[in-house]
Structures are given as C-alpha cells and as structure tokens.
Amino acid sequence: MKNPRLEVDLCKIRHNAQTLAGRLTPRGLGITAVTKAVCGNPAIARAMLEGGAVGLAEARLRNVRRLREAGLTCAVTLIRTPMLSEAAEVVRLCETSFNSDLRVISALSAESCPRRAAHGIILMVEMGDLREGILPEELGALALRVRALPGVVLQGIGANFACFGGQAPEPAIMMALSDIVVETERTCGVILQTVSGGNSANLPWAMGATPTGRITDLRLGEAILLGVEPVSGDRIAGLHTDAITLVAEVIEAGFKSLPSRAAKATASGRRIRPSRTTRLILALGVQDTDVQGLVMPVGTTFVGATSDHLVVVTQNALPRPGGEMRFQLNYSALMRAMAAPDIETVLRCDRPPTDASYAVADPVLAQHRHHQY
Ligand SMILES: *Cc1c(COP(=O)(O)O)cnc(C)c1O
Numbered sequence: 366m367k368n369p370r371l372e373v374d375l376c377k378i379r380h381n382a383q384t385l386a387g388r389l390t391p392r393g394l395g396i397t398a399v400t401k402a403v404c405g406n407p408a409i410a411r412a413m414l415e416g417g418a419v420g421l422a423e424a425r426l427r428n429v430r431r432l433r434e435a436g437l438t439c440a441v442t443l444i445r446t447p448m449l450s451e452a453a454e455v456v457r458l459c460e461t462s463f464n465s466d467l468r469v470i471s472a473l474s475a476e477s478c479p480r481r482a483a484h485g486i487i488l489m490v491e492m493g494d495l496r497e498g499i500l501p502e503e504l505g506a507l508a509l510r511v512r513a514l515p516g517v518v519l520q521g522i523g524a525n526f527a528c529f530g531g532q533a534p535e536p537a538i539m540m541a542l543s544d545i546v547v548e549t550e551r552t553c554g555v556i557l558q559t560v561s562g563g564n565s566a567n568l569p570w571a572m573g574a575t576p577t578g579r580i581t582d583l584r585l586g587e588a589i590l591l592g593v594e595p596v597s598g599d600r601i602a603g604l605h606t607d608a609i610t611l612v613a614e615v616i617e618a619g620f621k622s623l624p625s626r627a628a629k630a631t632a633s634g635r636r637i638r639p640s641r642t643t644r645l646i647l648a649l650g651v652q653d654t655d656v657q658g659l660v661m662p663v664g665t666t667f668v669g670a671t672s673d674h675l676v677v678v679t680q681n682a683l684p685r686p687g688g689e690m691r692f693q694l695n696y697s698a699l700m701r702a703m704a705a706p707d708i709e710t711v712l713r714c715d716r717p718p719t720d721a722s723y724a725v726a727d728p729v730l731a732q733h734r735h736h737q738y
Contacts, residue, residue, distance in 0.1 A: 374713045378412040378608050386416060389572070393580075398413035402430060403700075405427070408493055410437060429458045440460045443463065452476045454618045488521075494527065504545065506705075520558050524561070534565065612690070618683055653705040654705065659675075
C-alpha cells in the first residue's frame with residue numbers, strides 16, 4: 366500500500382454522526398456536517414449524511430465542487446463568508462451561505478435572480494469570538510435590507526464560538542443568541558428557519574441541561590471526525606477517536622549518537638541529546654502535516670521534523686525500513702494531511718451510496734438538480 370496514507374474508517378464516521386444525532390435530535394438540534402477538514406471528500410461526506418446529518422457545510426468552493434462532481438445533491442452551506450469575486454459560483458453551488466456584508470449579499474442577490482431557487486442567507490452575528498459577524502445592534506437593520514432583496518431569502522442567523530477570540534459558548538451567551546433571534550424576528554416580521562448555534566465547541570452546552578432555546582442547528586466537523594470536544598480535547602463518550610489514522614513509512618532505523626559538533630545545533634535550532642534508544646526516520650514532514658498535532662504511539666516520542674522527515678525515538682521493537690508507523694491526528698494535523706498532495710486517502714468500510722446523500726431539502730429543486738451541476 367502507498368505511503369504516507371490516511372486510513373479513514375467510514376463505519377466509525379457513520380457511528381460518530383449517528384451517536385451525536387441521537388443525542389442532539391431530542392434537544393431540537395440538527396447536525397450540519399462540516400467537511401472542510403477532509404477537503405470535501407465525498408465518501409466521508411456521505412458517511413456523515415448516512416449517520417443523520419441534515420446537510421453539509423464547507424468553507425471553500427473547490428471542496429463544494431468536489432462534492433457536487435461526486436453527485437452529492439444535499440443542501441450545502443458555505444460557512445466562510447463568500448468573497449465578492451466568487452458570488453456567481455456561490456449561488457450555483459450552494460443553497461445557503463453565511464454572510465456579514467451587504468455588498469456581498471447584494472452580489473449574491475444579483476447572481477441568484479435569474480435562477481429558479483432563491484439563495485439562502487444566514488447572517489452571522491458577533492457573539493464574542495471576534496471573527497466573522499455583525500454586531501447584534503446592527504443585525505435588525507441588515508436583516509431588513511436582506512428581506513428587501515430579490516433572489517435571496519433571509520434563512521436565519523448564525524454564530525461562531527471558540528475559534529478566534531476563544532469565547533466559549535456558555536449557557537448565558539447561548540440564551541442571549543436566542544434573544545437576538547426573537548428580536549430580529551420581531552423587527553422583520555418573519556420566522557427564521559435556521560439558527561446555526563456554533564461548532565463542535567458547543568457540544569457541552571448542547572448535551573447539557575440548559576434549554577436550547579431558538580437554536581436549531583450545530584455545525585460539526587471535529588466531533589464527528591475525531592470524536593473529541595475541541596476546547597477540552599476530551600473524548601466524547603461513545604464516539605470513536607480513531608476513525609482516521611495517518612500511516613507513515615520508516616526509511617531509517619537504528620541507534621544514533623550525534624557527533625559532538627552536530628549535537629550543538631540541529632536545523633530546528635534545538636539541541637538534541639545523544640541517545641541509545643531506537644531512532645526512526647519516517648518519510649513524512651512539515652510539508653505534509655502539522656507534526657506537532659500527531660499523537661505518538663505508546664512508547665514513542667517525537668524528536669523533531671524537517672520539511673520531508675519525521676524523527677522519533679521508540680522503545681518498541683525495532684521496525685525496519687519499509688515498516689509502518691500509525692498516528693492519530695488532531696484537527697490541525699488532519700486538515701493539513703488531507704490537503705497534502707503526497708498523502709493518499711484509503712477508505713475502509715465504504716459502501717454504495719444510500720438515498721441519504723442524495724436527499725434534497727426542497728423537492729422542487731430536486732427535479733432541476735441535473736441542470737445545475
Ligand atoms: C470550521 C468551522 C466549523 C466546524 O468546526 P468544528 O470545530 O470542526 O466542529 C463550524 N463553523 C464555522 C464557521 C467554521 O469555520
């Protein structure tokens with residue numbers, strides 16, 4: 366088998382999505398599965414949908430194109446607020462997008478007008494994470510402007526937490542978000558269909574005891590793919606944390622004491638003590654992944670890495686060149702490995718697509734899919 370490679374167990378991805386859906390549905394929350402960390406891999410997206418996700422979310426149009434080319438017709442939301450320069454393709458590829466700028470929304474409106482279906486607008490509101498989003502006090506006015514535009518529908522409100530500024534989605538803040546929804550509905554005289562309350566960091570709140578209020582949906586990537594809660598890094602009970610594994614090949618193995626001159630400094634500037642443990646070099650480097658985000662196998666310690674080499678020491682039986690080593694990954698290591706051109710993705714437990722991946726929210730749209738993509 367080719368190395369390095371990412372092994373993805375689709376049964377475990379399905380299980381994770383299904384387990385989360387089973388816990389969130391009774392709380393009135395749907396799951397929109399986020400595929401950006403796997404670059405819109407269609408088989409992984411399908412597994413998430415089969416597990417019960419109601420739709421997909423992506424940050425990049427290239428990944429959405431990949432999903433569409435693989436035949437996925439489910440609703441896709443663009444969760445990175447669109448570039449003005451990509452408005453035409455956003456309305457062609459995505460049912461819905463997150464937005465925070467009237468100029469961009471106007472462009473989406475103009476591009477969407479000649480099309481059959483209106484493009485859904487979810488307005489992002491700033492709740493303390495200090496990334497995308499408009500201030501709560503400006504939301505009502507913007508919502509009214511959006512309501513007046515042709516070709517787009519004001520589909521809802523979204524918020525993001527624990528990404529940039531680090532604001533955690535505490536119960537009081539989630540309640541404040543619900544209040545903002547009610548206020549916007551009153552201002553605009555509409556019922557908002559979607560209130561996208563946050564990401565995997567929202568799970569402690571979502572699976573806790575406080576009411577979920579007007580929140581209807583969470584966008585989940587990390588929790589489904591890695592089975593962990595991002596803020597604490599803790600495993601979520603009942604989920605697989607080993608659905609995805611990075612496999613790399615050993616290219617040198619042996620004992621190595623550094624010559625004294627070389628010991629003074631390595632390329633990374635770190636001094637490395639000579640050691641009598643087994644030292645391995647693997648064909649994997651910082652160009653392939655976030656090496657700091659690799660979980661070392663038991664008995665193995667990370668020593669360092671360069672663009673194309675990973676150096677570890679191990680107490681385990683000496684693997685020979687040609688042997689393999691398996692690593693779990695954190696989110697950062699995962700997304701970079703998925704995007705690396707030299708790392709192949711190998712699917713386990715793949716099965717023929719079911720109807721779930723072809724489900725379309727709007728039956729009128731369904732008849733016209735073939736012409737759209
Ligand atoms: C990446 C992203 C998500 C998904 O976050 P996870 O931690 O993987 O669940 C959700 N919403 C937005 C806006 C994002 O950019």
